[in-house]
Amino acid sequence: MTGRSRSVLIVGLGNADRADDGIGPLVAEKLRRLLPAGTALASPRTDPIALIAEWQGFDAAICIDAASLVSKPGRIHRFDLSMAELPSDRQPVSDHVLSFAATVRLARVLHQAPQRIIIYAVEGASFAAGAPMTPEVAVQAPLVAAQVAAEVETLRHFSFRHAAANSP
Protein backbone atom coordinates (compact mmCIF):
# COMPACT_ATOMS: atom_id res chain seq x y z
CA MET A 1 0.00 0.00 0.00
CA THR A 2 1.35 3.42 -0.80
CA GLY A 3 0.39 6.80 0.73
CA ARG A 4 -3.15 8.19 0.99
CA SER A 5 -6.17 6.28 -0.27
CA ARG A 6 -7.24 7.53 -3.65
CA SER A 7 -10.64 8.96 -4.47
CA VAL A 8 -12.76 6.87 -6.81
CA LEU A 9 -16.01 7.83 -8.52
CA ILE A 10 -18.43 5.23 -9.83
CA VAL A 11 -20.86 6.17 -12.59
CA GLY A 12 -23.57 4.03 -14.13
CA LEU A 13 -24.26 5.23 -17.67
CA GLY A 14 -27.41 4.55 -19.58
CA ASN A 15 -31.16 4.85 -19.64
CA ALA A 16 -32.93 2.50 -17.25
CA ASP A 17 -36.05 2.69 -19.42
CA ARG A 18 -34.36 1.31 -22.53
CA ALA A 19 -33.90 -2.40 -21.90
CA ASP A 20 -30.20 -3.41 -21.82
CA ASP A 21 -29.10 0.25 -21.79
CA GLY A 22 -30.13 0.12 -18.13
CA ILE A 23 -27.30 -2.23 -17.10
CA GLY A 24 -25.11 0.71 -15.94
CA PRO A 25 -27.72 2.16 -13.56
CA LEU A 26 -28.64 -1.37 -12.38
CA VAL A 27 -25.03 -2.22 -11.48
CA ALA A 28 -24.62 1.17 -9.78
CA GLU A 29 -27.69 0.45 -7.66
CA LYS A 30 -26.28 -2.92 -6.60
CA LEU A 31 -22.98 -1.24 -5.71
CA ARG A 32 -24.66 0.92 -3.07
CA ARG A 33 -24.34 -1.93 -0.60
CA LEU A 34 -20.91 -3.11 -1.72
CA LEU A 35 -18.79 0.02 -1.91
CA PRO A 36 -16.40 0.97 0.91
CA ALA A 37 -17.13 4.20 2.76
CA GLY A 38 -15.74 7.20 0.99
CA THR A 39 -16.34 5.91 -2.51
CA ALA A 40 -18.52 8.27 -4.51
CA LEU A 41 -21.41 6.94 -6.50
CA ALA A 42 -22.71 9.45 -9.04
CA SER A 43 -26.29 9.63 -10.21
CA PRO A 44 -26.93 7.59 -13.34
CA ARG A 45 -26.10 9.54 -16.51
CA THR A 46 -27.37 9.41 -20.05
CA ASP A 47 -25.32 12.41 -21.24
CA PRO A 48 -21.58 11.65 -21.03
CA ILE A 49 -20.61 15.33 -21.30
CA ALA A 50 -21.79 15.87 -17.72
CA LEU A 51 -19.08 13.45 -16.62
CA ILE A 52 -16.36 16.05 -17.25
CA ALA A 53 -17.56 18.15 -14.34
CA GLU A 54 -18.28 15.09 -12.20
CA TRP A 55 -14.82 13.60 -12.72
CA GLN A 56 -13.00 16.72 -11.55
CA GLY A 57 -11.00 16.12 -8.38
CA PHE A 58 -11.15 12.31 -8.49
CA ASP A 59 -8.07 10.16 -8.90
CA ALA A 60 -9.96 7.41 -10.66
CA ALA A 61 -13.34 6.74 -12.21
CA ILE A 62 -15.10 3.52 -13.03
CA CYS A 63 -17.93 3.77 -15.54
CA ILE A 64 -20.40 0.99 -16.23
CA ASP A 65 -22.21 1.10 -19.53
CA ALA A 66 -23.94 -1.04 -22.09
CA ALA A 67 -22.17 -1.94 -25.32
CA SER A 68 -23.62 -2.78 -28.68
CA LEU A 69 -23.82 -6.46 -29.50
CA VAL A 70 -20.59 -7.88 -30.88
CA SER A 71 -20.59 -11.53 -29.78
CA LYS A 72 -23.29 -12.42 -27.24
CA PRO A 73 -25.64 -10.59 -24.89
CA GLY A 74 -24.21 -10.28 -21.38
CA ARG A 75 -20.54 -10.56 -22.37
CA ILE A 76 -18.50 -8.29 -20.08
CA HIS A 77 -15.67 -6.13 -21.42
CA ARG A 78 -13.19 -4.20 -19.30
CA PHE A 79 -11.24 -1.27 -20.74
CA ASP A 80 -8.47 0.45 -18.77
CA LEU A 81 -8.06 3.75 -20.60
CA SER A 82 -4.57 4.20 -19.14
CA MET A 83 -3.59 1.09 -21.10
CA ALA A 84 -5.51 1.58 -24.34
CA GLU A 85 -8.00 3.89 -26.00
CA LEU A 86 -11.65 3.04 -26.05
CA PRO A 87 -12.59 1.48 -29.39
CA SER A 88 -14.05 4.31 -31.45
CA ASP A 89 -15.44 2.44 -34.43
CA ARG A 90 -18.99 2.43 -33.10
CA GLN A 91 -19.86 6.05 -32.56
CA PRO A 92 -23.39 7.38 -32.26
CA VAL A 93 -24.51 9.32 -35.30
CA SER A 94 -25.70 12.91 -35.28
CA ASP A 95 -26.36 13.57 -31.66
CA HIS A 96 -26.16 16.70 -29.59
CA VAL A 97 -24.06 15.00 -26.96
CA LEU A 98 -20.48 13.81 -27.26
CA SER A 99 -19.78 10.11 -27.42
CA PHE A 100 -18.15 8.58 -24.35
CA ALA A 101 -14.79 8.24 -26.16
CA ALA A 102 -14.93 11.91 -27.24
CA THR A 103 -15.86 12.92 -23.71
CA VAL A 104 -12.73 11.20 -22.37
CA ARG A 105 -10.58 12.90 -25.02
CA LEU A 106 -12.10 16.29 -24.19
CA ALA A 107 -11.67 15.80 -20.44
CA ARG A 108 -8.00 14.94 -20.99
CA VAL A 109 -7.43 17.98 -23.21
CA LEU A 110 -8.99 20.13 -20.50
CA HIS A 111 -6.90 18.38 -17.79
CA GLN A 112 -10.10 17.39 -16.04
CA ALA A 113 -9.89 13.62 -16.47
CA PRO A 114 -9.03 11.32 -13.57
CA GLN A 115 -5.65 9.64 -13.85
CA ARG A 116 -7.34 6.27 -14.21
CA ILE A 117 -10.58 5.65 -16.08
CA ILE A 118 -11.87 2.10 -16.24
CA ILE A 119 -14.90 1.05 -18.23
CA TYR A 120 -17.02 -2.00 -17.70
CA ALA A 121 -19.20 -2.56 -20.74
CA VAL A 122 -21.83 -5.27 -21.06
CA GLU A 123 -22.99 -6.28 -24.50
CA GLY A 124 -26.72 -5.79 -24.93
CA ALA A 125 -29.21 -7.17 -27.39
CA SER A 126 -32.18 -4.84 -26.97
CA PHE A 127 -32.26 -1.08 -26.50
CA ALA A 128 -35.96 -0.57 -27.18
CA ALA A 129 -37.79 2.03 -25.13
CA GLY A 130 -39.90 0.45 -22.40
CA ALA A 131 -38.70 -3.09 -23.13
CA PRO A 132 -37.47 -5.37 -20.31
CA MET A 133 -33.77 -6.09 -19.91
CA THR A 134 -32.55 -9.19 -21.70
CA PRO A 135 -32.16 -11.98 -19.06
CA GLU A 136 -28.58 -12.76 -20.20
CA VAL A 137 -27.69 -9.10 -19.50
CA ALA A 138 -29.60 -8.69 -16.23
CA VAL A 139 -28.01 -11.83 -14.75
CA GLN A 140 -24.56 -10.26 -15.13
CA ALA A 141 -25.33 -7.26 -12.89
CA PRO A 142 -24.20 -8.90 -9.58
CA LEU A 143 -21.01 -10.17 -11.19
CA VAL A 144 -20.12 -6.76 -12.66
CA ALA A 145 -20.92 -5.12 -9.33
CA ALA A 146 -18.59 -7.53 -7.51
CA GLN A 147 -15.81 -6.94 -10.04
CA VAL A 148 -16.20 -3.17 -9.73
CA ALA A 149 -16.19 -3.34 -5.91
CA ALA A 150 -12.96 -5.35 -6.00
CA GLU A 151 -11.47 -2.91 -8.46
CA VAL A 152 -12.34 0.01 -6.19
CA GLU A 153 -10.31 -1.59 -3.39
CA THR A 154 -7.35 -1.96 -5.72
CA LEU A 155 -7.62 1.58 -7.04
CA ARG A 156 -7.94 3.10 -3.58
CA HIS A 157 -5.05 1.40 -1.88
CA PHE A 158 -2.39 0.63 -4.45
CA SER A 159 -0.30 2.92 -6.59
CA PHE A 160 -1.72 3.24 -10.04
CA ARG A 161 1.34 1.71 -11.59
CA HIS A 162 0.92 -1.29 -9.29
CA ALA A 163 -2.83 -1.42 -9.83
CA ALA A 164 -2.47 -1.35 -13.59
CA ALA A 165 0.00 -4.22 -13.48
CA ASN A 166 -2.44 -6.28 -11.43
CA SER A 167 -5.69 -5.36 -13.05
CA PRO A 168 -7.98 -8.25 -13.92
Place this chain on the structure above:
Amino acid sequence: MATNNGTTRTIRVDNLARVEGEGALDLHIDDGRVTAARLRIFEPPRLFEALLRGRGYMETPDIVARICGICPIAYQMSAVHAIENAFGVQVDGQLRALRRLIYCGEWIESHALHVVMLHAPDFLNYPDAVAMARDHGDKVRSGLALKKIGNELLRLLGGREVHPVNVRPGGFYRVPQRAELVPIAESLKSARDKAVELVRWVARFPFPDFESDYEFVALRHAEEYPFNEGRVVSSRGIDVDIADYEAEFEERHVAHSTALHSFLKRRGAYLCGPLARYALNFDQLPESVQGLAKEAGLGERCCNPFRSIIVRGIEIVYACEEALRIITAYEPPEYAWFPVATRAAVGFGCTEAPRGICWHRYSFDGDGTIRAARIVPPTAQNQLSIEADLVAVVTPLVNEPDDLIRARCEQTIRNYDPCISCATHFLKMTVHRQ
Protein backbone atom coordinates in the same frame (compact mmCIF):
# COMPACT_ATOMS: atom_id res chain seq x y z
CA MET B 1 -18.86 10.79 -50.79
CA ALA B 2 -18.36 12.54 -54.14
CA THR B 3 -19.08 11.10 -57.56
CA ASN B 4 -18.85 12.53 -61.05
CA ASN B 5 -21.18 11.07 -63.59
CA GLY B 6 -20.92 12.94 -66.87
CA THR B 7 -22.35 16.36 -66.17
CA THR B 8 -23.84 15.22 -62.87
CA ARG B 9 -21.68 15.52 -59.80
CA THR B 10 -22.82 13.98 -56.54
CA ILE B 11 -21.47 14.67 -53.07
CA ARG B 12 -22.82 12.67 -50.16
CA VAL B 13 -22.24 13.27 -46.46
CA ASP B 14 -23.59 10.23 -44.72
CA ASN B 15 -24.05 11.79 -41.32
CA LEU B 16 -23.90 15.36 -40.24
CA ALA B 17 -22.51 15.61 -36.73
CA ARG B 18 -23.21 18.23 -34.10
CA VAL B 19 -26.94 18.46 -34.66
CA GLU B 20 -29.70 16.59 -32.86
CA GLY B 21 -31.53 13.88 -34.80
CA GLU B 22 -30.99 12.26 -38.18
CA GLY B 23 -31.56 13.41 -41.73
CA ALA B 24 -29.87 14.31 -44.97
CA LEU B 25 -29.37 17.16 -47.38
CA ASP B 26 -29.68 16.94 -51.14
CA LEU B 27 -28.21 19.80 -53.14
CA HIS B 28 -29.04 20.02 -56.82
CA ILE B 29 -26.68 22.07 -59.02
CA ASP B 30 -27.67 22.30 -62.67
CA ASP B 31 -25.52 24.25 -65.15
CA GLY B 32 -23.73 25.97 -62.32
CA ARG B 33 -26.97 27.01 -60.63
CA VAL B 34 -28.33 25.73 -57.32
CA THR B 35 -31.83 24.60 -58.18
CA ALA B 36 -32.84 22.92 -54.93
CA ALA B 37 -31.69 22.26 -51.40
CA ARG B 38 -33.86 19.68 -49.66
CA LEU B 39 -33.53 18.64 -46.09
CA ARG B 40 -34.53 14.98 -46.18
CA ILE B 41 -35.51 14.12 -42.67
CA PHE B 42 -35.77 10.36 -42.31
CA GLU B 43 -35.99 10.08 -38.55
CA PRO B 44 -39.11 7.97 -38.01
CA PRO B 45 -42.34 9.79 -37.17
CA ARG B 46 -42.79 9.86 -33.42
CA LEU B 47 -46.56 10.22 -33.32
CA PHE B 48 -46.74 12.18 -30.07
CA GLU B 49 -49.94 13.95 -31.07
CA ALA B 50 -51.71 10.61 -31.56
CA LEU B 51 -50.15 9.22 -28.37
CA LEU B 52 -51.70 12.06 -26.36
CA ARG B 53 -55.26 11.33 -27.47
CA GLY B 54 -57.19 9.66 -24.68
CA ARG B 55 -54.65 10.56 -22.00
CA GLY B 56 -55.51 12.71 -19.00
CA TYR B 57 -54.47 16.36 -18.84
CA MET B 58 -52.28 15.69 -15.80
CA GLU B 59 -50.15 13.26 -17.81
CA THR B 60 -49.46 15.80 -20.55
CA PRO B 61 -46.38 17.62 -19.15
CA ASP B 62 -44.54 14.35 -18.51
CA ILE B 63 -45.42 12.91 -21.92
CA VAL B 64 -44.48 15.98 -23.98
CA ALA B 65 -41.22 16.37 -22.02
CA ARG B 66 -40.12 13.20 -23.81
CA ILE B 67 -40.24 14.95 -27.17
CA CYS B 68 -36.82 16.51 -26.49
CA GLY B 69 -33.90 15.84 -24.13
CA ILE B 70 -32.42 19.29 -24.80
CA CYS B 71 -35.52 21.48 -24.50
CA PRO B 72 -38.13 19.53 -22.50
CA ILE B 73 -39.14 22.67 -20.59
CA ALA B 74 -40.39 24.28 -23.80
CA TYR B 75 -42.78 21.39 -24.35
CA GLN B 76 -43.84 21.24 -20.73
CA MET B 77 -44.44 24.97 -20.54
CA SER B 78 -46.42 25.19 -23.78
CA ALA B 79 -48.52 22.24 -22.59
CA VAL B 80 -49.31 23.56 -19.10
CA HIS B 81 -50.17 26.98 -20.49
CA ALA B 82 -52.52 25.37 -23.01
CA ILE B 83 -54.16 23.29 -20.26
CA GLU B 84 -54.60 26.32 -18.03
CA ASN B 85 -55.92 28.32 -20.98
CA ALA B 86 -58.54 25.65 -21.61
CA PHE B 87 -59.60 25.39 -17.96
CA GLY B 88 -59.54 29.10 -17.17
CA VAL B 89 -56.61 29.12 -14.75
CA GLN B 90 -54.12 31.99 -14.53
CA VAL B 91 -50.80 31.18 -12.83
CA ASP B 92 -49.22 34.33 -11.46
CA GLY B 93 -46.93 35.65 -8.75
CA GLN B 94 -43.96 33.55 -7.66
CA LEU B 95 -45.17 30.45 -9.49
CA ARG B 96 -45.10 32.42 -12.75
CA ALA B 97 -41.62 33.68 -11.82
CA LEU B 98 -40.43 30.12 -11.15
CA ARG B 99 -41.62 29.12 -14.62
CA ARG B 100 -39.44 31.88 -16.10
CA LEU B 101 -36.57 30.71 -13.90
CA ILE B 102 -36.70 27.12 -15.10
CA TYR B 103 -36.90 28.40 -18.69
CA CYS B 104 -33.73 30.48 -17.98
CA GLY B 105 -32.03 27.21 -17.08
CA GLU B 106 -33.06 25.60 -20.34
CA TRP B 107 -31.88 28.54 -22.47
CA ILE B 108 -28.52 28.62 -20.64
CA GLU B 109 -27.80 24.88 -21.01
CA SER B 110 -29.08 24.60 -24.57
CA HIS B 111 -27.46 27.78 -25.93
CA ALA B 112 -24.13 27.12 -24.15
CA LEU B 113 -23.93 23.62 -25.60
CA HIS B 114 -24.69 24.88 -29.10
CA VAL B 115 -22.49 28.00 -29.05
CA VAL B 116 -19.33 26.35 -27.70
CA MET B 117 -19.52 22.65 -28.44
CA LEU B 118 -21.43 22.55 -31.72
CA HIS B 119 -21.17 25.83 -33.64
CA ALA B 120 -17.91 27.58 -32.63
CA PRO B 121 -15.65 24.93 -34.25
CA ASP B 122 -17.20 25.82 -37.65
CA PHE B 123 -15.93 29.39 -37.45
CA LEU B 124 -12.43 28.51 -36.26
CA ASN B 125 -11.92 25.62 -38.70
CA TYR B 126 -11.77 22.81 -36.18
CA PRO B 127 -13.39 19.45 -36.89
CA ASP B 128 -14.99 19.38 -33.45
CA ALA B 129 -14.96 20.82 -29.96
CA VAL B 130 -12.31 18.36 -28.76
CA ALA B 131 -9.82 19.67 -31.34
CA MET B 132 -10.86 23.25 -30.56
CA ALA B 133 -10.27 22.66 -26.84
CA ARG B 134 -6.52 22.17 -27.44
CA ASP B 135 -6.28 25.87 -28.39
CA HIS B 136 -9.32 27.34 -26.66
CA GLY B 137 -9.59 25.24 -23.51
CA ASP B 138 -10.70 28.17 -21.36
CA LYS B 139 -13.68 28.84 -23.62
CA VAL B 140 -14.69 25.18 -23.68
CA ARG B 141 -14.45 25.10 -19.89
CA SER B 142 -16.69 28.18 -19.77
CA GLY B 143 -19.20 26.56 -22.07
CA LEU B 144 -19.31 23.41 -19.95
CA ALA B 145 -19.62 25.49 -16.77
CA LEU B 146 -22.56 27.39 -18.27
CA LYS B 147 -24.24 24.16 -19.32
CA LYS B 148 -23.78 22.85 -15.81
CA ILE B 149 -25.42 25.87 -14.15
CA GLY B 150 -28.34 25.66 -16.57
CA ASN B 151 -28.73 22.00 -15.73
CA GLU B 152 -28.59 22.80 -12.02
CA LEU B 153 -31.56 25.14 -12.41
CA LEU B 154 -33.45 22.38 -14.25
CA ARG B 155 -32.60 19.86 -11.53
CA LEU B 156 -33.56 22.19 -8.70
CA LEU B 157 -36.89 23.27 -10.16
CA GLY B 158 -37.69 20.30 -12.39
CA GLY B 159 -36.53 17.44 -10.20
CA ARG B 160 -33.97 16.25 -12.74
CA GLU B 161 -31.98 17.66 -15.67
CA VAL B 162 -33.46 15.66 -18.52
CA HIS B 163 -37.20 15.21 -18.87
CA PRO B 164 -38.02 17.03 -15.63
CA VAL B 165 -40.88 15.67 -13.54
CA ASN B 166 -41.84 18.57 -11.27
CA VAL B 167 -43.92 20.66 -13.71
CA ARG B 168 -47.70 20.29 -13.43
CA PRO B 169 -50.79 22.14 -14.58
CA GLY B 170 -51.35 24.98 -12.13
CA GLY B 171 -47.72 25.28 -11.06
CA PHE B 172 -45.22 22.76 -9.68
CA TYR B 173 -45.48 19.63 -7.54
CA ARG B 174 -42.93 21.19 -5.19
CA VAL B 175 -41.47 24.67 -4.95
CA PRO B 176 -37.98 25.41 -3.58
CA GLN B 177 -37.21 27.11 -0.33
CA ARG B 178 -35.29 30.36 -0.60
CA ALA B 179 -32.21 28.75 0.95
CA GLU B 180 -32.12 26.26 -1.93
CA LEU B 181 -31.81 29.08 -4.47
CA VAL B 182 -29.17 31.16 -2.69
CA PRO B 183 -26.16 28.97 -3.59
CA ILE B 184 -27.18 28.88 -7.23
CA ALA B 185 -27.31 32.68 -7.29
CA GLU B 186 -23.58 32.79 -6.55
CA SER B 187 -22.93 30.38 -9.42
CA LEU B 188 -25.12 32.49 -11.71
CA LYS B 189 -23.01 35.62 -11.06
CA SER B 190 -19.93 33.73 -12.19
CA ALA B 191 -21.90 32.25 -15.11
CA ARG B 192 -22.98 35.71 -16.23
CA ASP B 193 -19.32 36.86 -16.36
CA LYS B 194 -18.37 33.77 -18.35
CA ALA B 195 -21.24 34.40 -20.75
CA VAL B 196 -20.15 38.02 -21.30
CA GLU B 197 -16.64 36.81 -22.18
CA LEU B 198 -18.18 34.22 -24.49
CA VAL B 199 -20.07 36.96 -26.36
CA ARG B 200 -16.84 38.96 -26.74
CA TRP B 201 -15.06 35.85 -28.05
CA VAL B 202 -17.65 34.81 -30.65
CA ALA B 203 -18.09 38.44 -31.78
CA ARG B 204 -14.51 38.28 -33.13
CA PHE B 205 -15.18 35.21 -35.30
CA PRO B 206 -14.92 35.60 -39.11
CA PHE B 207 -18.50 35.78 -40.40
CA PRO B 208 -19.57 35.17 -44.00
CA ASP B 209 -20.92 38.32 -45.66
CA PHE B 210 -24.47 37.07 -45.93
CA GLU B 211 -27.86 38.50 -45.04
CA SER B 212 -31.39 37.38 -45.74
CA ASP B 213 -34.64 39.32 -45.73
CA TYR B 214 -36.38 37.12 -43.17
CA GLU B 215 -39.86 37.58 -41.83
CA PHE B 216 -39.08 37.21 -38.16
CA VAL B 217 -41.73 35.55 -35.96
CA ALA B 218 -41.60 35.49 -32.17
CA LEU B 219 -43.63 36.06 -29.06
CA ARG B 220 -43.86 39.60 -27.81
CA HIS B 221 -44.90 40.59 -24.32
CA ALA B 222 -45.53 44.15 -23.22
CA GLU B 223 -43.26 44.00 -20.21
CA GLU B 224 -40.59 41.35 -20.66
CA TYR B 225 -38.29 39.50 -23.04
CA PRO B 226 -40.49 36.52 -23.93
CA PHE B 227 -40.33 33.09 -22.40
CA ASN B 228 -43.80 31.86 -21.51
CA GLU B 229 -46.30 34.43 -22.67
CA GLY B 230 -47.03 36.98 -25.35
CA ARG B 231 -48.68 37.55 -28.68
CA VAL B 232 -47.37 36.02 -31.89
CA VAL B 233 -45.87 38.92 -33.85
CA SER B 234 -43.82 39.22 -37.03
CA SER B 235 -41.53 41.80 -38.61
CA ARG B 236 -44.12 42.26 -41.36
CA GLY B 237 -47.13 43.11 -39.28
CA ILE B 238 -48.57 39.90 -37.86
CA ASP B 239 -49.80 40.54 -34.34
CA VAL B 240 -52.23 37.86 -33.17
CA ASP B 241 -53.30 36.11 -30.03
CA ILE B 242 -51.72 32.65 -29.83
CA ALA B 243 -55.22 31.20 -30.26
CA ASP B 244 -55.26 32.69 -33.78
CA TYR B 245 -51.91 31.17 -34.83
CA GLU B 246 -53.59 28.82 -37.28
CA ALA B 247 -55.17 31.77 -39.09
CA GLU B 248 -51.69 32.87 -40.22
CA PHE B 249 -49.62 29.67 -40.24
CA GLU B 250 -50.12 26.18 -41.63
CA GLU B 251 -48.19 22.92 -41.77
CA ARG B 252 -47.86 20.81 -44.92
CA HIS B 253 -46.47 17.40 -45.69
CA VAL B 254 -43.55 17.41 -48.11
CA ALA B 255 -42.40 14.30 -49.90
CA HIS B 256 -38.75 14.42 -48.79
CA SER B 257 -39.30 14.71 -45.04
CA THR B 258 -41.00 12.97 -42.14
CA ALA B 259 -41.36 16.42 -40.56
CA LEU B 260 -44.16 18.73 -41.43
CA HIS B 261 -43.07 22.06 -42.95
CA SER B 262 -44.59 25.24 -41.58
CA PHE B 263 -45.60 28.07 -43.86
CA LEU B 264 -46.94 31.56 -43.49
CA LYS B 265 -50.21 31.21 -45.34
CA ARG B 266 -49.72 34.51 -47.14
CA ARG B 267 -45.96 34.62 -47.63
CA GLY B 268 -44.29 31.22 -47.19
CA ALA B 269 -41.01 31.00 -45.29
CA TYR B 270 -40.40 32.68 -41.98
CA LEU B 271 -37.82 32.55 -39.21
CA CYS B 272 -38.28 31.92 -35.51
CA GLY B 273 -35.61 31.54 -32.82
CA PRO B 274 -32.89 33.78 -31.38
CA LEU B 275 -32.58 36.20 -34.35
CA ALA B 276 -36.35 36.70 -34.45
CA ARG B 277 -36.76 37.06 -30.68
CA TYR B 278 -33.89 39.55 -30.56
CA ALA B 279 -35.17 41.66 -33.48
CA LEU B 280 -38.74 41.79 -32.18
CA ASN B 281 -37.89 42.27 -28.51
CA PHE B 282 -34.62 44.22 -28.41
CA ASP B 283 -36.31 46.98 -26.41
CA GLN B 284 -37.19 44.46 -23.69
CA LEU B 285 -33.56 43.58 -22.98
CA PRO B 286 -31.94 45.29 -19.99
CA GLU B 287 -29.68 48.22 -20.90
CA SER B 288 -26.64 46.24 -19.79
CA VAL B 289 -27.45 43.48 -22.28
CA GLN B 290 -28.31 45.97 -25.04
CA GLY B 291 -24.93 47.61 -24.43
CA LEU B 292 -23.13 44.27 -24.68
CA ALA B 293 -24.94 43.54 -27.96
CA LYS B 294 -23.78 46.86 -29.38
CA GLU B 295 -20.23 46.21 -28.16
CA ALA B 296 -20.43 42.86 -30.00
CA GLY B 297 -21.30 44.66 -33.24
CA LEU B 298 -25.02 43.91 -33.33
CA GLY B 299 -27.66 46.46 -34.23
CA GLU B 300 -31.20 46.27 -32.95
CA ARG B 301 -31.82 43.51 -35.51
CA CYS B 302 -29.46 41.06 -37.17
CA CYS B 303 -30.19 39.45 -40.56
CA ASN B 304 -26.92 37.49 -40.88
CA PRO B 305 -27.82 33.98 -39.70
CA PHE B 306 -24.14 33.17 -39.05
CA ARG B 307 -24.17 35.88 -36.37
CA SER B 308 -26.90 34.01 -34.56
CA ILE B 309 -24.05 32.56 -32.48
CA ILE B 310 -23.58 36.06 -30.99
CA VAL B 311 -27.30 36.45 -30.35
CA ARG B 312 -27.39 33.11 -28.55
CA GLY B 313 -24.53 34.39 -26.37
CA ILE B 314 -26.53 37.55 -25.68
CA GLU B 315 -29.50 35.42 -24.67
CA ILE B 316 -27.31 33.40 -22.27
CA VAL B 317 -26.27 36.65 -20.59
CA TYR B 318 -29.91 37.73 -20.44
CA ALA B 319 -31.04 34.41 -18.99
CA CYS B 320 -28.34 34.63 -16.28
CA GLU B 321 -29.42 38.18 -15.37
CA GLU B 322 -33.10 37.29 -15.41
CA ALA B 323 -32.47 34.23 -13.26
CA LEU B 324 -30.57 36.35 -10.74
CA ARG B 325 -33.39 38.92 -10.70
CA ILE B 326 -36.00 36.24 -10.06
CA ILE B 327 -33.96 34.58 -7.31
CA THR B 328 -33.31 37.92 -5.59
CA ALA B 329 -37.04 38.66 -5.47
CA TYR B 330 -38.11 35.12 -4.59
CA GLU B 331 -40.38 34.38 -1.70
CA PRO B 332 -41.74 30.82 -1.56
CA PRO B 333 -45.44 30.84 -2.46
CA GLU B 334 -47.97 29.51 0.02
CA TYR B 335 -49.11 26.84 -2.43
CA ALA B 336 -47.06 24.98 -5.03
CA TRP B 337 -49.93 24.93 -7.51
CA PHE B 338 -53.25 26.51 -8.27
CA PRO B 339 -56.20 24.11 -8.37
CA VAL B 340 -57.38 23.18 -11.85
CA ALA B 341 -61.01 22.29 -12.56
CA THR B 342 -61.59 20.52 -15.86
CA ARG B 343 -64.21 21.38 -18.47
CA ALA B 344 -64.80 20.57 -22.12
CA ALA B 345 -62.69 23.18 -23.87
CA VAL B 346 -59.89 23.95 -26.28
CA GLY B 347 -56.68 25.52 -24.99
CA PHE B 348 -53.63 27.11 -26.60
CA GLY B 349 -50.06 27.47 -25.38
CA CYS B 350 -47.06 29.08 -27.07
CA THR B 351 -43.66 29.61 -25.45
CA GLU B 352 -40.14 30.43 -26.63
CA ALA B 353 -38.02 27.29 -26.86
CA PRO B 354 -34.30 28.01 -27.34
CA ARG B 355 -34.84 27.38 -31.09
CA GLY B 356 -38.05 29.42 -31.40
CA ILE B 357 -41.76 29.36 -30.74
CA CYS B 358 -43.29 26.07 -29.67
CA TRP B 359 -47.07 26.14 -30.22
CA HIS B 360 -49.57 23.67 -28.74
CA ARG B 361 -53.33 23.21 -29.06
CA TYR B 362 -55.36 20.65 -27.09
CA SER B 363 -59.06 19.77 -27.10
CA PHE B 364 -60.33 18.31 -23.82
CA ASP B 365 -63.39 16.39 -22.75
CA GLY B 366 -65.19 17.52 -19.62
CA ASP B 367 -63.10 15.22 -17.42
CA GLY B 368 -59.83 16.56 -18.85
CA THR B 369 -59.22 13.71 -21.29
CA ILE B 370 -57.37 14.87 -24.41
CA ARG B 371 -59.50 14.51 -27.53
CA ALA B 372 -56.96 16.05 -29.94
CA ALA B 373 -53.49 17.53 -29.74
CA ARG B 374 -51.41 19.59 -32.13
CA ILE B 375 -47.77 20.46 -31.48
CA VAL B 376 -45.72 22.74 -33.76
CA PRO B 377 -42.01 22.63 -32.84
CA PRO B 378 -39.55 25.37 -33.83
CA THR B 379 -37.37 23.34 -36.20
CA ALA B 380 -40.36 22.42 -38.37
CA GLN B 381 -41.11 26.11 -38.67
CA ASN B 382 -37.58 26.99 -39.78
CA GLN B 383 -37.12 24.28 -42.41
CA LEU B 384 -38.14 26.46 -45.35
CA SER B 385 -35.75 29.19 -44.24
CA ILE B 386 -32.93 26.67 -43.78
CA GLU B 387 -33.44 25.43 -47.33
CA ALA B 388 -33.64 28.99 -48.70
CA ASP B 389 -30.43 29.92 -46.86
CA LEU B 390 -28.65 26.86 -48.25
CA VAL B 391 -29.50 27.83 -51.83
CA ALA B 392 -28.35 31.41 -51.23
CA VAL B 393 -25.16 30.41 -49.41
CA VAL B 394 -24.09 27.80 -51.97
CA THR B 395 -24.91 29.88 -55.08
CA PRO B 396 -21.64 31.88 -55.02
CA LEU B 397 -19.72 28.69 -54.17
CA VAL B 398 -20.89 26.35 -56.95
CA ASN B 399 -17.44 26.16 -58.54
CA GLU B 400 -15.70 25.54 -55.25
CA PRO B 401 -14.55 22.08 -54.13
CA ASP B 402 -17.12 19.75 -52.64
CA ASP B 403 -15.47 19.78 -49.21
CA LEU B 404 -15.79 23.55 -48.96
CA ILE B 405 -19.46 23.45 -50.02
CA ARG B 406 -20.18 20.67 -47.57
CA ALA B 407 -18.55 22.51 -44.67
CA ARG B 408 -20.40 25.73 -45.44
CA CYS B 409 -23.71 23.86 -45.70
CA GLU B 410 -23.19 22.19 -42.34
CA GLN B 411 -22.30 25.54 -40.79
CA THR B 412 -25.41 27.09 -42.35
CA ILE B 413 -27.64 24.37 -40.97
CA ARG B 414 -26.09 24.72 -37.53
CA ASN B 415 -27.00 28.44 -37.62
CA TYR B 416 -30.44 27.14 -36.72
CA ASP B 417 -29.34 24.71 -34.00
CA PRO B 418 -31.91 22.34 -35.54
CA CYS B 419 -33.51 19.82 -33.30
CA ILE B 420 -34.53 17.15 -35.76
CA SER B 421 -35.92 14.81 -33.14
CA CYS B 422 -38.28 17.56 -32.04
CA ALA B 423 -39.33 18.24 -35.59
CA THR B 424 -39.31 14.69 -36.09
CA HIS B 425 -38.90 14.69 -37.79
CA PHE B 426 -30.31 15.02 -39.74
CA LEU B 427 -27.45 14.71 -41.92
CA LYS B 428 -26.66 13.04 -45.05
CA MET B 429 -25.89 15.48 -47.84
CA THR B 430 -25.94 14.77 -51.54
CA VAL B 431 -24.92 17.34 -54.16
CA HIS B 432 -26.25 16.64 -57.61
CA ARG B 433 -24.39 18.60 -60.31
CA GLN B 434 -25.43 18.66 -63.94
